[in-house]
Amino acid sequence: MQRKFFCAQIVTSIVIILLLPASSKSAVVDPAVLAAQKQRIDVIKAVSPSVVAIFGGSGQGGGSGVLVTPDGYALTNFHVVSGAGSFMKCGLNDGKLYDAVIVSIDPTGDVAMIRLLGRNDFPVAKLGNSDTVKVGDWAYAMGNPFLLATDFQPTITYGIVSGVHRYQYPAGTFLEYTDCIQVDSSINPGNSGGPLFNARGELIGINGRGSFEKRGRVNSGAGYAISINQIKHFWDHLKSGRIVDHAALGATVSTGADSTIDVSEILEESDAYRKGLQLGDEIVSFAGRPMRSVNQFKNILGIYPAGWTLPLVYRRDEKKTKIYVRLQNLHSASELQEQAGQKKMIPDKSPMPEDKKTPRIPNPHAKPTVTPPPEKYKHLYVPKTGFANYYFNQQHQDRLLQTLTDRSDFSDRKGTWTLTGKQIDGDEFILTLADKGVGFEIGNEVFLQSLESGILVDEPPGTGGLLAALHHFRLLLSGQTKHFTDFYYLGSEPLDGKNEMVDVLVGTQTGAISRWYFSKSDLSLRGFDFYLTENSEVCTIRFEQFQTLNGQDFPSELDVFIGNRPVMKLKIERLKLETLEDMKK
Template sequence: MTIRIAALLLVSCAGGLVAAEPPPSVLEAESARIANVEAISPSVVCIFGRDGGGGGSGVLISRDGFALTNFHVTSGSGDFMKCGLNDGKLYDAVIVGIDPTGDVALIKLLGRDDFPAATLGDSDSLIVGEWVYVVGNPFLLAADFTPTVTYGIVSGLHRYQYPAGTFLEYTDCIQFDTSLNPGNSGGPLFNERGEVVGINGRGSFEKRGRVNVGAGYAISINQIKHFLDHLRSGRVVDHGSIGATVLTRQDGTVAIGSILETSDAYRRGLRSGDEIVTFAGRPIRSANQFQNVLGVYPSGWMLPLTYRRGAETHDIMVRLSNAHRESELLEFSKTPPDRENPQPGRKPESDEDPKEEQPTPPDEEAAATKEDDVPSELKQLLVQKPGFANYRFNEIEQARVLESLPNGGTLPSLAAGAVLSGRTEDGKPFRMTLADRGVGFDLGGVGYLQPLGPAEEFIDEPPGTGGLLAAAHLLRQILAGSRERLAAFYYLGSEPIDGIGPQVDVLIAEDQGGRLRLYVVREGGELLGFDFSRGDNVDDCRVRFGKPVISGIPAEWRVSYGGEEILDARVERIEPLRPSRDSR
């Protein structure tokens, strides 16, 4: 009976088949996809070495040409690259900053100030099953730089990919079933609103033929946001560590295994055997989850950690140390990942298992930049210095922040020395003398001194402050325009002060073994405070400023050490230092 009805329907079509019109909702969804692809494609970048070797993808994130890609793409393409956009034009580009651990790099395209830039989204808002687009240059197919687009869904969130014989570590990453192939490396993962929610990196490929088997991974854009200003600094950036190992116990709780006594977490009270309850505001239910959360933050950031010992729960703030030794990180940053070496991930059990690996890194030899082939105007945009991928961009960021400071970071009131006087919260008079030979401090009739000179070391004066006087000396060098006297001065990037609130700019001053982190509001140049350390394994002297401002110097100084506030002083007067008889 069913066959007879079908036959009658065919006859009624007057000798031909008539296709049913798709539902309006299907046509609307198709139109929306087409419009989205048209909107996002102009910001997608095809990346090559200057001689045409190598290849990968990227995405423009600013009108002045900054673009994100993978570290393993730029490491094979050299410091200078060629980049194509879907308008068919080719642009010169230069390396800016690199994150070898997170497999992220920032480059800058040149020649325009009106590049089509993508919008950065919120990767934490993704849900499994949401539609996403992978856009890039797989297999280097597009000779006219028109990107290839594939479409799929988010398959999983907060994935952790194990490092294996390399620094590359994918934490808290996004898994998707969208086709990801060699050459997509560094390209964007877009959501349906046309926002970048990730940077594509890893894919699962069959061992023979490098055919995608349906599992791709992207670095979350929220992780990259934490590092973005660090990358703009031109540095080789590192991820953070709490200086401890963690393990999942049989009862399902997560505990500290071993912990370094020199770590900030240890000084805050964390011990072996303590249960981790939350970290960075997220509940911790496994050791892998802890690594996931930890891996998305740069070294130096302060993050909240809640731990349980017995029946008591403790809340602490922990400053992250470097995950790697500086020498190791710099050595790895100079060596492009070898395509034949195992990539991050679990080792396959047999040759027939899918191999977890990144899309093929560009050929190092073919993409190597010859110095003679680089135009002189491009060479001026690269300044090589230990610890930096490109120090030129640190100079640019230094200038931007200093220009925002009072009087452009050169206060005449401090240049020749100054005396700051006022009273503490409990009414004690104080007098701080900033001079080239030393920093003196009189508090309620008791005197303290930090001698200055080539043979002098920074000391804890007044005792129990962590070196307030040494910190005041470094602050003076920054604000008086005497930065050339310091052993090192550079722009670090941005971070939330005290682990809360918006990210603020951070300037670093180093001298005589001490290190000062100066916090500056990005818009307006307001000085928020500083953290000073006399060494790697001691607590910081922390000063937070308050208004008003006198001659460019904040009037309120709240000083804490070891988590305890020890001094609240208000500057009432700033006077020039009178020359002593010995200096005449």
């Protein structure tokens, strides 16, 4: 027995001696591994301050978000804030809790913008370019899964990009993820709305859907993030305080016999149809991207806001044609409002699969517990139908209207306006704008738009309602925006589908709609579009230059188009503006 024990000791000693050199050698870590580890730690340290832990105003539920501007604007998911109320509590990794208010929501794209309050120097995430993301790239998903971050320190998961340009069909017939990023980084309930960073610490997406449906409420290795480039398109829309909508072409496409992407259905009232697109045409490219599949078309269309004008190239009889198409709304206003009033689409408080407790049936008569907003911030929320928070829309309206007043103040010129000049072909004209009507004398012809009946018509014929459009223009410049039944800030878009970005104000009166465009670079008024009805052909008026007339800055020329066809160019030489007092004399 003693001999066996002694032999065992010898064998053990030999094994230990033999293993010592190997253990010593394995302790030397490759410097590249250490460098990669340090880079990860540095990136996490740099981006963590911008990650937001969101808690509902009632103390129930929550999710994640990410700060994107120093004055507190943050991105999250619509389904995170839909049941949280108008005001929320948000924690940062500095350990502090901040009040936050809802700004805008995008129910279709599952995006929302909130604003944290109390500072103007919040840490922010650096925006990346999601179009450069490739399969195999490293990705950090950060947030507040299972609402674990009670100390506001974000949970970080690390993985790779599993797919790009993914299309997720509408969930609940409404929510739709287009052109999104698929990752295997763990995305669990509560991660919703949190940031997805690339290896350089750049924000490339907002974490959204995980494949929970068939696997319970835990990560399944397939998570989806809304691309940051999609959100960039909606940036100013999300600051507008509105319930924003995504775009529709007014046509559907299908795969042709030769694997082409062909128009299978088209609405005659759509702008695409008016610009020349027909059944059977092949879509070659849209928004500058080539079309190779129906899925790709849905992906590209879904990342743009309703109302944007974008280039489309189609082929018919071997001939390519390029048109600029204004996209229409994907949903009706009532559908959007209904979605905005719903509770969370993915309730983060539902039991986990291993939770054996039976869920309680909620009392339908119980009053929801809602924490009242802080007194000093109450004014930051203004309810209005069609808006998530009308307060922010008012701020943008005031900002743009003030730019008009700063350049020229027409507020006391509410009487008759008389514009005289020449058309480019030499015919002299007189335009008279008054409360009762708009008159237009050009050459030997006279046209009149009465404003007393409330019925607006296409005068002169074939212009899309130029005289009615100029009536709207006078109301805008003279500060009479209260005469519009609806008036709001839309967001921003590329002017005429080109590169120049403009802020957009929209006014509606007796069914007619005007969209005014302000350059984001110098805030000058670049022109406006006018629609006699929602589905009528557009009367386009553009201003190239301004001049000083009667002490006021006023357009030198009015370039008028119907659709994309030039109608006339009016050179303005004189401007007479009457006040209401002048008219009483």
